[in-house]
Amino acid sequence: xxxxxxxxxxxxxxxxxxxxxxxxxxxxxxxxxxxxxxxxxxxxxxxxxxxxxxxxxxxxxxxxxxxxxxxxxxxxxxxxxxxxxxxxxxxxxxxxxxxxxxxxxxxxxxxxxxxxxxxxxxxxxxxxxxxxxxxxxxxxxxxxxxxxxxxxxxxxxxxxxxxxxxxxx
Numbered sequence: 001x002x003x004x005x006x007x008x009x010x011x012x013x014x015x016x017x018x019x020x021x022x023x024x025x026x027x028x029x030x031x032x033x034x035x036x037x038x039x040x041x042x043x044x045x046x047x048x049x050x051x052x053x054x055x056x057x058x059x060x061x062x063x064x065x066x067x068x069x070x071x072x073x074x075x076x077x078x079x080x081x082x083x084x085x086x087x088x089x090x091x092x093x094x095x096x097x098x099x100x101x102x103x104x105x106x107x108x109x110x111x112x113x114x115x116x117x118x119x120x121x122x123x124x125x126x127x128x129x130x131x132x133x134x135x136x137x138x139x140x141x142x143x144x145x146x147x148x149x150x151x152x153x154x155x156x157x158x159x160x161x162x163x164x165x166x167x168x169x
Contacts, residue, residue, distance in 0.1 A: 002094060004101045007051040007064065012041055014061035015053060018086045019044060026148045028123045029082075033148075049109070052101065054085075054094050062089035065098045067105055070115045077165075079111035095126070099133050106162055113161045120145045121154040135160045 007015060016037055023040060026033040031040065045051055048066035055061055063085035070080035081102045085094045106114055116135065119127055131137075139157035147153045 001057055002054050002062065002092075002097045003057075004052055004054045004097060007045065007053045009045070011053055011061060012045060015044065015051075015064050016040065018061055018064055019084050021087060022084050028120050028126070029084075030118060030145070050105070052098070052105070054089075054098055054101075062086055062092070063094040063098055065102050067102055067109070069111075070117070077111060078113045078115050079106040079109070079162075080115055080117060081106075095129055096133070099129070103133075103160075103162060112163050112165055113159065115160075116156075116158040118144070119156040119158050120147065121156055122147055122150055127156065127158075130158050133160070 019040055020037075023029055023031040023035050024033050031043070044064070044066060047068070049068045051066050052064065053061045054063040063083065065081050065083040067079055067081050069076040070078040079102075081099075083095055083098050083102075085098070103114060114135075116130065118141070119130065121127065121140075127137075135158040137156045138159045141155040141157070143152035144155040145153050
């Protein structure tokens with residue numbers, strides 16, 4: 001059973017154990033592969049509005065996500081999230097559970113939509129999952145990501161409206 005809860009400072013070592021291999025590979029996130037633990041901690045735990053973890057029944061962290069406004073001010077009604085699942089937990093439904101939870105959390109926080117600004121096109125598993133979860137590719141950024149194996153590849157902007165915009169026709 002996957003349990004999702006707000007992350008605590010004490011969760012950081014387990015979160016870093018999930019994030020570090022993904023960031024070091026450099027094939028799905030824009031973090032530099034040599035990002036320091038402190039830089040990653042600041043970015044994942046301090047900058048977002050909230051950070052969550054997915055845990056198994058024993059309390060082991062299987063994955064994590066962050067949620068924040070996509071833009072300040074006039075764009076703050078659209079949320080933005082980032083997700084990472086541990087290598088060991090891939091294929092177990094953790095990413096789906098995190099995405100579903102994040103959408104419900106976004107609604108609780110008053111967001112009207114969710115946008116992923118930079119989904120690497122070669123991350124086909126994530127693209128398929130986000131589309132299955134109702135996100136549409138609304139833009140392509142040609143050659144925007146420097147993939148360590150494939151060179152310059154496209155990145156997608158993906159979007160989902162979560163509830164009607166008040167006063168929209």
